[in-house]
Amino acid sequence: MRFRAKMVDVGCLNNFTRIVHTISKLTKMCTLRLTVHNLYFMLSEKVGSGGVSMWCELSQGNFFDEFQLEGMAPDANEIYLELVPENLSRALRTTQHAKSLKIKLTKKHCPCLTVAADLPSLSSLSRVVTHDIPVDVIPRKLWQDFKEPSVPDFDVSIYLPPLKTMKNVIDRMKNLSNFLVLEANKNGEMNLKIETDLVSVSTHFKDLGNPPWDDDDSQGGSQECAKMAQVRVDIKRLQQFLTSQQVNPNKAVCNIVRERIVHFILLHEDVSLQYFIPAVG
Structure with a gap:
């Protein structure tokens, strides 16, 4: 199971940062679903207890210059992660002037999304700032709990x-x-x-x-x-x-x-x- 992506365009980086910031204001915890073509931020609380639901879909090709994904199995080329979006938002806010941004799934003391930003430097040496964001990998047997909500039969x-x-x-x-x-x-x-x-x-x-x-x-x-x-x-x-x-x-x-x-x-x-x-x- 591997995930690695790179973003170079400043406009894409700023737009992605704004989206993650929006998600962080809507929920303290969410699920990030990674597929070959899209990223999804999902929240599904129990409506019966007054909970809200959220589904945010992004086309990875509109943001990332490089995007490599190897899912849990050949017939399930996806990865589901649970994370605190505020942690990702905080990491992205420090990369606003980055020349490039890399995001990859790593194994430190626990599974992490590692965000590495190549920041401008006054010297010829590059200055890389790295953030490790703890995540929980959601097992495949629970994926069925995260389905795209259908448009309700509205009045x-x-x-x-x-x-x-x-x-x-x-x-x-x-x-x-x-x-x-x-x-x-x-x-x-x-x-x-x-x-x-x-x-x-x-x-x-x-x-x-x-x-x-x-x-x-x-x-x-x-x-x-x-x-x-x-x-x-x-x-x-x-x-x-x-x-x-x-x-x-x-x-x-x-x-x-x-x-x-x-x-x-x-x-x-x-x-x-x-x-x-x-x-x-």
Whole structure:
């Protein structure tokens, strides 16, 4: 079992650093799945106990100049690692001006992802900074627990307003309640609402647009399209998701399963991030 990769382009390095930083803000522990073509950062908590799920997919060819992988077996050319993403994020932040970056799976006192950065030097000698990040290798028999989540059978799908705008709204609302109602319809309208015994506050967004997942979605009457689907969520979960973002997506989509779950999809040219927040009663 071997893994070795090299990154030379500064733009790719900075982009990869931003993505890992985003992951580190979303979860304290995650699974990194390495395949020949892609990298995946995964989190799957128990939704029944209020847990969230995350699935972040990167095409390795868009980041790495060299990428070598030998999995656990010829018919299973993959590696699954459990790690603390903050440790990887911290290591990458020290390599912002590196001439190149190497990442490989090593065996020190325990399995590690070793990050080695070739940094600029005033002398002719190279200056290499190395970080050893402890990881746990997940055995093959447990791989079935880490499957890509399917897009839920949602009631409404809608494009999100600018994430920074949405974050500013949530930041003001969080002091009023622990919970927020997010609702949207097929007319491109979305509302964020706080309702308590003492106060009722709402923010309205219009003309956001609805993704064309299914042409049948647009066949409903005006009353059907205006009907709101809503979900009540923990406002801290939503704030955490919005605060963490450094992906700068080209498209951001929200899918609502009425009273059950809200599913966010952030799409960029070289990365996709899915995040699931379950409803609260």
